Amino acid sequence: MxxxxxxxxxxxxxxxxxxxxxxxxxxxxxxxxxxxxxxxxxxxxxxxxxxxxxxxxxxxxxxxxxxxxxxxxxxxxxxxxxxxxxxxxxxxxxxxxxxxxxxxxxxxxxxxxxxEGSVEPVRSGSPSTVYHLDRAVVDERGWSIDDDDLFAKAAEADLDLPEYGRFLVEPGESILEAAERGGRSWPYACRGGACSNCAVIVVEGDVAMPGQSILSDEQIRAANARLSCVGVPITDEVKVVTGVGDAADFADLRLPSPADEAGASD
Structure with missing residues (x-):
């Protein structure tokens, strides 16, 4: 038995x-x-x-x-x-x-x-560490977002903020909020999941994205894109490539950012 x-x-x-x-x-x-x-x-x-x-x-x-x-x-x-x-x-x-x-x-x-269907989408109950790498660096170094060792190469390279780094995202924070709390200046516009300005590509880990209304299923599933303004880490570690909002696949979904508007008024 x-x-x-x-x-x-x-x-x-x-x-x-x-x-x-x-x-x-x-x-x-x-x-x-x-x-x-x-x-x-x-x-x-x-x-x-x-x-x-x-x-x-x-x-x-x-x-x-x-x-x-x-x-x-x-x-x-x-x-x-x-x-x-x-x-x-x-x-x-x-x-x-x-x-x-x-x-x-x-x-x-x-x-x-x-x-009972009475709760919000999945959110983590513990902090997550987010590693970030700027897309411009990936392009300049001849790397690819699809490289399995992308972040290992970034860790070995002579990189520092704002191109590469890490920060902690507390429960209930979005990735963008935590990045700003850590002194980073990331692109954004709507802050509500309705534009692509703050888009990132998730290379490792997973990020919930409740409330987004702009990215297509293909961008989410195939490209693994997330909006950092509403993106909430679910795994203990997340590795993302930043600065993808102005890439060809996302440019049509951008909005004028506060920085753009400030520059235009100077």
């Missing part, structure tokens, strides 16, 4: 009192019973499910990062959350799974609120 290998069955039991859907309840009970030595065939009979369903459910829950499975069973549409935040579905799944390290009542409350 089997036993769970990767997850503490007591933690699954703690979730039993927190979930609301019959699907999540059945899945958790199956996993807990399996850990006590009940076979998959018998469990299938008990819960009037296929043995395949039982096996797949046990496999999905027998993981330190099982919360995304519970969230899905509770009715959270992970793909819709990803779309709302302009994130990859895998990033949203990992974000939910990271809740497995939190106290069960707190993690369950997050899942419940997403299941």
């Amino acid at each position: 089997g036993h769970l290998d990767q997850v503490d069955a007591d933690r699954l039991r703690a979730w039993l009192s927190e979930v609301r859907s019959s699907e999540a309840t059945a899945a958790l009970m199956v996993a807990v019973a399996y850990d006590r030595g009940i076979g998959t065939a018998e469990l299938a009979s008990w819960y009037d499910r296929s043995e395949e369903w039982v096996a797949e459910t046990i496999e999905a829950l027998d993981s330190p990062g099982f919360v995304s499975t519970v969230a899905r069973l509770e009715g959270v549409d992970l793909d819709a959350v990803a779309d709302e935040s302009n994130l990859a579905p895998a990033t949203v799944r990992d974000w939910f799974d990271d809740l497995g390290d939190e106290p069960v009542p707190e993690a369950a409350d997050v899942v419940r609120r997403y299941a």
Whole structure:
């Protein structure tokens, strides 16, 4: 008879009192019973499910990062959350799974609120380190944004602010806000996700972008572009190439910036 290998069955039991859907309840009970030595065939009979369903459910829950499975069973549409935040579905799944390290009542409350559709898009609850490299430097050095070792080369080169550096983004801050707090002067205009002035390319990590209304799906998915004014880091580290707002792919989406207007009035 089997036993769970990767997850503490007591933690699954703690979730039993927190979930609301019959699907999540059945899945958790199956996993807990399996850990006590009940076979998959018998469990299938008990819960009037296929043995395949039982096996797949046990496999999905027998993981330190099982919360995304519970969230899905509770009715959270992970793909819709990803779309709302302009994130990859895998990033949203990992974000939910990271809740497995939190106290069960707190993690369950997050899942419940997403299941009810009453929360904002995904936001990180911890600080993130953002590394930035200016596109002009990439071009001057003959590098490519697609280079796997782009930021390794930047770290070894004789670069300093404003071309290259890093800063900390606190929970609730946008990348642009944190950059400005750190003394950087990045391009911007609307500050509300409606132009491309502050666009960056995410080379590593992921950035949620709630509220943006200007970038196309192709720019977001294929180019991995984000607007730093509404961009919120989701991963512990994020590496971005800045100064892409005036590139050909984004130039038509720019607005006059405050710096431009100030220069015109001098």
